[in-house]
Structures are given as C-alpha cells and as structure tokens.
Amino acid sequence: MKRVGEVSFGPLASARLPSERLPSVLLPSVHRKSPLKKSLSILPIIRSTPLDKILSLAPPCSCSHCRHGCTMGSGMLAKEDFAPMAEFLGVSGSQLREQFLETVELFGKEHFRPKILRKEGKPYGQCIFFSGDGKCKVHPAKPLQCRVAMGCKPYGEELMLWFQENYLVDWKDKQSIREFEGYVGAGGKALPNKKIEKKKERISPKRS
Numbered sequence: 001m002k003r004v005g006e007v008s009f010g011p012l013a014s015a016r017l018p019s020e021r022l023p024s025v026l027l028p029s030v031h032r033k034s035p036l037k038k039s040l041s042i043l044p045i046i047r048s049t050p051l052d053k054i055l056s057l058a059p060p061c062s063c064s065h066c067r068h069g070c071t072m073g074s075g076m077l078a079k080e081d082f083a084p085m086a087e088f089l090g091v092s093g094s095q096l097r098e099q100f101l102e103t104v105e106l107f108g109k110e111h112f113r114p115k116i117l118r119k120e121g122k123p124y125g126q127c128i129f130f131s132g133d134g135k136c137k138v139h140p141a142k143p144l145q146c147r148v149a150m151g152c153k154p155y156g157e158e159l160m161l162w163f164q165e166n167y168l169v170d171w172k173d174k175q176s177i178r179e180f181e182g183y184v185g186a187g188g189k190a191l192p193n194k195k196i197e198k199k200k201e202r203i204s205p206k207r208s
C-alpha cells in the first residue's frame with residue numbers, strides 16, 4: 001500500500017494551480033463569455049457544494065494537456081465508481097480490484113485507484129487504463145477524481161480540494177480528521193474551513 005506523498009496523482013498533478021488562485025478570485029474575464037458562465041455562479045467551491053454542481057463545472061472533455069497526468073499516475077475512485085467500472089470492463093468487483101486497482105492510504109483510510117505501471121522502481125508511472133493512442137480506456141466509467149479534474153480551469157485546484165475533502169477524508173473518523181488537520185497544519189492545501197483556521201491560529205498566534 002502506498003502512502004500519501006509517495007506519488008503524484010495523474011489528474012491531480014495536472015490540476016495544480018498557483019497558490020494565489022483562491023476561490024475569491026475565481027472569475028477572470030476570459031471565462032465571462034464561456035458556456036460555463038452560469039455554472040460559475042456557484043463559486044466559491046466549498047466542501048458542501050453538491051456533486052451535481054461540481055460536475056457542471058467539469059463537463060466531459062479530452063485533450064492532450066490532461067493526458068500527461070495519466071502518464072504520471074491515476075485518479076482515486078469514489079465508492080460509487082466500482083460497480084459502473086466493473087460493468088464497463090465486464091469483470092466482477094473482485095476481479096476489478098485484483099486486476100486493475102491498487103490501494104493507497106490517505107488520511108488514515110484505504111482508497112483505490114487504477115494500478116500505476118511503474119518502471120525501474122520509480123514511484124510514478126502510467127495509469128493502467130491509459131491507452132497507446134493517448135486515450136482513457138475507461139472514459140465513460142473513469143474514477144470520479146479523473147472526472148472532476150479540470151487542470152485548464154482557474155478553479156481546477158478547488159475541484160481537487162473538493163474531491164479530497166469529500167472522498168478522501170472521513171469526517172466521522174477522528175484519526176482521519178487528525179491526519180487531515182496535520183496535513184493542513186504542515187502547509188497542505190484545503191478549502192476554506194473556519195474550524196481548521198481557528199486551530200491553526202491557536203497553534204501559531206499572530207504576532208502583533
């Protein structure tokens with residue numbers, strides 16, 4: 001099992017944006033005439049933003065820029081992804097896990113993603129579903145993290161943080177919350193969260 005920090009996720013890696021691009025500055029003029037204008041009115045993205053709103057910000061698309069991410073890792077599955085992916089591949093749930101998926105531990109929990117084909121002991125590599133012609137072999141049934149990865153959009157990073165906080169952190173599990181808070185306390189990115197901000201202030205009070 002791989003632990004957090006050992007590999008960069010494919011779609012996540014391509015979704016990284018400069019740290020100064022926070023939700024409060026999410027409406028650059030370049031997007032004002034785009035078909036997404038209506039959807040953008042739901043910004044800023046917060047943890048409780050519903051999935052259908054998130055998906056309206058991440059319409060299905062495919063181009064060479066995101067493909068690079070698929071050569072460096074793979075995206076995490078949500079629990080709702082297993083059945084459609086198994087059906088799409090024509091395999092059982094256990095065959096899916098054994099033949100196509102690997103586990104990764106994040107925030108005290110085990111998660112699944114498509115196997116990464118690593119070479120020469122390197123921590124990164126191509127996703128098992130990345131085809132030679134540069135396409136995703138499971139495009140209609142790909143993991144939710146891949147579906148919400150929009151590296152070319154100014155809110156791409158917020159979409160990844162939304163996924164992280166809704167699917168990778170278990171808010172019913174104290175250990176998972178502790179690990180997430182530790183990650184944020186060490187400088188990891190998160191969506192605006194008043195509770196965590198207060199904790200951080202208590203740990204490092206502002207100097208007058």
Ligand code: SF4
Nearest residue numbers: 070074127130136146
């Ligand atoms: S499942 Fe598809 S989109 Fe996701 S990392 Fe693999 S090849 Fe890329």
Ligand code: SF4
Nearest residue numbers: 061063065066150152
């Ligand atoms: S999110 Fe953007 S960069 Fe990625 S495949 Fe879609 S259009 Fe291309």
